[in-house]
Amino acid sequence: MNGFFAVFRREMLSLWVTPLAWVLVASFLLLQGGIFYSIVVHFSQMNDVAIDLGPVQAYFGQQSILMAISLLLLCPALTMRLFAEERRTGTIEPLLTAPVTPAAVVLGKYAATLATYVLMWAPTLLYVVILRDTGSVDWGVVSTSYCGVVGVGAGYLAVGTLMSTVTQSQLIALMLTILLQFGMFVLGIAQYIFEPGWIWEISAHISLSSQMEELSKGVVDSRRLVFDLTLVALPLFLAVRVVDSWRTDG
Amino acid sequence: MIVVEHLTKRYGALAAVRDVSFEIGRGEVVGFLGRNGAGKTTTLRVLAGFIGMTSGRVNIDGHDVQRDPIRARRLLGYMPETCPLYPEMRVYEYLGFRAAIKCVPRRERRGAVEHATAEVNAKDVLDVPIGQLSKGYRQRIGLADALVARPPLLILDEPTAGLDPNQIRDVRDLIRKLGEEHTILLSTHILSEVEAICDRALVIHHGELVATGTLPELTRQRRAGGAKLLLRAPTLDVSALARAVEGVAVARASRTEASLTELVVDFEPSADAGKTIEALVSALVRADASVREAALDKASLEDVFAALTADSAGEDGGEPST
Numbered sequence: 001m002n003g004f005f006a007v008f009r010r011e012m013l014s015l016w017v018t019p020l021a022w023v024l025v026a027s028f029l030l031l032q033g034g035i036f037y038s039i040v041v042h043f044s045q046m047n048d049v050a051i052d053l054g055p056v057q058a059y060f061g062q063q064s065i066l067m068a069i070s071l072l073l074l075c076p077a078l079t080m081r082l083f084a085e086e087r088r089t090g091t092i093e094p095l096l097t098a099p100v101t102p103a104a105v106v107l108g109k110y111a112a113t114l115a116t117y118v119l120m121w122a123p124t125l126l127y128v129v130i131l132r133d134t135g136s137v138d139w140g141v142v143s144t145s146y147c148g149v150v151g152v153g154a155g156y157l158a159v160g161t162l163m164s165t166v167t168q169s170q171l172i173a174l175m176l177t178i179l180l181q182f183g184m185f186v187l188g189i190a191q192y193i194f195e196p197g198w199i200w201e202i203s204a205h206i207s208l209s210s211q212m213e214e215l216s217k218g219v220v221d222s223r224r225l226v227f228d229l230t231l232v233a234l235p236l237f238l239a240v241r242v243v244d245s246w247r248t249d250g
Numbered sequence: 251m252i253v254v255e256h257l258t259k260r261y262g263a264l265a266a267v268r269d270v271s272f273e274i275g276r277g278e279v280v281g282f283l284g285r286n287g288a289g290k291t292t293t294l295r296v297l298a299g300f301i302g303m304t305s306g307r308v309n310i311d312g313h314d315v316q317r318d319p320i321r322a323r324r325l326l327g328y329m330p331e332t333c334p335l336y337p338e339m340r341v342y343e344y345l346g347f348r349a350a351i352k353c354v355p356r357r358e359r360r361g362a363v364e365h366a367t368a369e370v371n372a373k374d375v376l377d378v379p380i381g382q383l384s385k386g387y388r389q390r391i392g393l394a395d396a397l398v399a400r401p402p403l404l405i406l407d408e409p410t411a412g413l414d415p416n417q418i419r420d421v422r423d424l425i426r427k428l429g430e431e432h433t434i435l436l437s438t439h440i441l442s443e444v445e446a447i448c449d450r451a452l453v454i455h456h457g458e459l460v461a462t463g464t465l466p467e468l469t470r471q472r473r474a475g476g477a478k479l480l481l482r483a484p485t486l487d488v489s490a491l492a493r494a495v496e497g498v499a500v501a502r503a504s505r506t507e508a509s510l511t512e513l514v515v516d517f518e519p520s521a522d523a524g525k526t527i528e529a530l531v532s533a534l535v536r537a538d539a540s541v542r543e544a545a546l547d548k549a550s551l552e553d554v555f556a557a558l559t560a561d562s563a564g565e566d567g568g569e570p571s572t
Contacts, residue, residue, distance in 0.1 A: 002320070006350035010339070017338050090334030094395065097298040097330075098351045099323040248302040248316065 003100030007108025008115075011082075015116050024077055025120050031070050035059070036127050055131055056138070060145035060216035067149075068185055068209060071156060074120070076177035078113045079160025080170045083243070087168045102243040106236060110161045117153045121146070141218045148215035151224075152208050155231030156181055162235035165242040184208065251276045251403055251433045252297065257306035259292050266292040268457040269306075276402075279429040281444035282437040284454040285559055290437040291331050293454065294407050297435070298328040310403065324353060327396030331407040331437075333388050337381030341372070341391055344380060345398055352399035366394040370424060386417045393424070404428065406436040410443060422447050441555055455559040468554050475547040476516040477527050480506070483539030488513050491537055495530045497521030510542070 015021040039058050060067070086092040095105065131137050160177040167173050188207030194200045204210060211224045252274040259267040267289040274280050284290045295301045297308055299315045299322060308315045313322035336344060345363040354362045367373045370390040375383060380391065389409065396404055409425065410418045426447050428434060438444060444451045444465070451468060453461040461468055481488065492501035492515050500516040517526050523546050531544055 002353060003351045006347055009350075010336075010347045013343065014336065014338055090330065090332055091336055093295075093300055093330040093334060094328070094348070094392075095351075097300050097323060097326075097328045098348070099320045099353060100351055101320065246301065247299060247319065 003098065003104040004108045004111075007095075007100065007105055008111050011109050011112030012115065015078075015112060020077070020081075021116055024074060028070060028074055028120050029123055032067075032124055035067070036124070040131075054135070054138075056128065056141055056145065057216045059127070060148065060212055067212070068152075071153060072178060072181050072185065075117070075153060075156035075181070076160050076163075076174045078116060079110075079157055079164055079177065080174040082109045082113065082161055082164040083239075084164045084168055084170045084173045088170075096243070096247065102247070103240045106161065106165075106239045106243055110157060110236060110239075113157050113161070114150075114154055117157060118150060121149060121153075138218065141216060144215045144218050144220055145212075147220075148212050151228040152212065155228055158232045158235040158239075162239040162242070165239045251278075251311055252435065253307075253309040254293075254297070255307045255309075257293065257296060257308060258304045259289075259296060259301070260304045266457050267296070267303075267454075270454070270457075270459045271306075272452055272459060272462055274433060274435060276433055278450060279425070279434045279448050280436075281448035281451040282435060282454065283439070283441070283444055283451050283555065284437070285439055288454045288559070289457040290439075290454060291407055292457075294328075294405055294435070294437055295330075298326065298405055299323050300328075300330075324399075325401055326403040326405055327399065327401040329392045329396040329404075329406045329409060331411065333392035335380045335388060335391060338379065340377055340379050341367070341383075342376045344391070345394060348395045349398045352401075354399050362398050362400070363394075366398040369397055369428075370394045371420065385412055386414070389413060389417070389421070393421070397428070402433060404432050404434045404436075406434065408437055408439075410438070410440070453555065453558050460558045461554070475523060476514065477523070477530070477544060477546045479513040479515070479530070479534075479541060479545075480543040481511055481513060481534060481539045481541045482509055483511055483534070483537070484509055486537055486539055488534065488539065491533060492530055495526065495533050497526035498530060 163176040164173040191203035310322040349359040372390045489501040489503040499518045
């Protein structure tokens with residue numbers, strides 16, 4: 001795995017010295033702040049609140065459709081440049097002729113976007129702190145919710161990484177990733193449309209919003225975990241194969 | 251240091267490189283010569299492990315670039331043709347990253363970056379973002395990148411392309427200096443570059459290796475050429491006599507001064523230039539001519555290159571089209 005940390009550090013530097021990460025963080029936090037504010041206002045007007053339904057659950061659970069939409073744009077924007085830009089500008093050539101394995105390059109880049117993604121979420125912990133000052137917060141729910149957020153993001157980012165290896169155009173990488181994510185999102189919604197049956201089974205299984213809803217109630221289902229891990233591992237594995245094929249193709 | 255066996259690289263139906271084989275020994279400075287589009291960059295990219303090959307084998311100091319790519323790459327510093335760099339990084343950040351990725355231990359990285367930038371004379375831009383550098387500096391940073399891990403082998407793709415004459419001279423001086431410690435393979439389409447810095451040249455044309463050898467060998471490889479003689483033979487039909495000598499194809503005689511004759515001969519392509527001119531001179535002497543001067547045409551590398559890479563070449567043994 002030589003080169004992983006070097007690639008990771010360089011990628012972090014490139015993300016944060018260019019305006020991209022800052023623009024994404026700013027717009028993300030603005031959006032989340034708005035959502036959070038409206039949720040809190042909503043709850044403050046309610047007279048009796050169920051024990052398992054508070055602002056945290058609402059934020060990560062029922063309202064997760066809003067979150068999913070913001071992630072739908074945020075994750076592809078983070079990953080679109082990873083390989084597409086390097087191939088367009090040619091910097092991929094010195095990178096891949098250095099003594100690094102394709103796995104180190106793919107994972108280093110992916111880890112940098114994941115770290116950036118986590119950093120983006122970090123300020124939202126303040127919301128929880130605010131809530132704690134005014135009421136009680138179930139920390140178990142908070143931690144499972146954040147695990148869910150990281151899990152969903154990790155999958156989206158892995159898909160985005162793969163899409164960035166298949167084209168030299170950042171725009172196409174962005175569109176392909178959005179398309180795939182949107183496909184999964186719509187399939188997930190299908191569980192509310194179809195009657196129970198095999199389509200419903202599939203939809204419910206891959207539905208990220210119902211995953212978030214479960215996690216926001218503190219329910220951890222190992223099937224969800226397996227699905228998230230698959231969504232991370234499979235695209236990354238394919239991305240490594242794609243990068244390696246540039247080197248070995250006759 | 252480098253062993254290339256039957257390397258072929260196809261892009262679809264187009265064969266960019268066809269059945270190229272050569273070896274480069276430790277410590278050699280070898281020029282890879284060819285016109286634009288002859289297959290130089292493709293070959294160097296395969297050697298550096300950036301692209302695959304359709305068939306053949308490439309060994310870097312005993313490590314196969316396909317099966318043992320990491321070890322093979324640790325031995326070489328590669329500078330791509332267009333010298334792509336990350337514009338958002340500062341020079342020291344970039345070279346530090348390159349040193350890290352090339353397995354230079356953390357403690358030695360700083361020293362390695364300073365040494366490499368000192369070598370290419372770019373210490374004054376260490377803090378400058380790469381996007382603001384001029385072409386000449388970018389080229390030097392690319393070279394510093396190739397040097398930073400002190401690999402025994404340097405592969406440089408057109409290291410002087412796009413530079414002004416002073417910069418070209420600087421880079422050539424640098425390469426000559428580096429050649430004392432490193433094995434270097436550099437591609438170019440500029441002949442004087444090869445003459446200035448290389449011990450040996452490989453000439454590639456339409457993806458095929460058409461000649462290889464030291465520079466004197468290459469110039470000798472050109473067909474026999476001809477000779478020019480100056481002699482005193484007032485009564486002799488020198489051109490008829492010359493044509494009778496084995497190996498002479500064409501002979502033209504012309505009077506220059508009062509009693510001197512200039513004889514210009516072309517040799518047959520298969521003839522040995524040295525033997526033919528000896529036979530010609532002794533035939534003239536036997537016929538009582540006084541030979542004042544006899545000089546073989548010296549084929550310049552320029553002629554050799556033109557002959558080897560002329561598009562008519564190949565079918566008729568490299569007869570130049572001019």
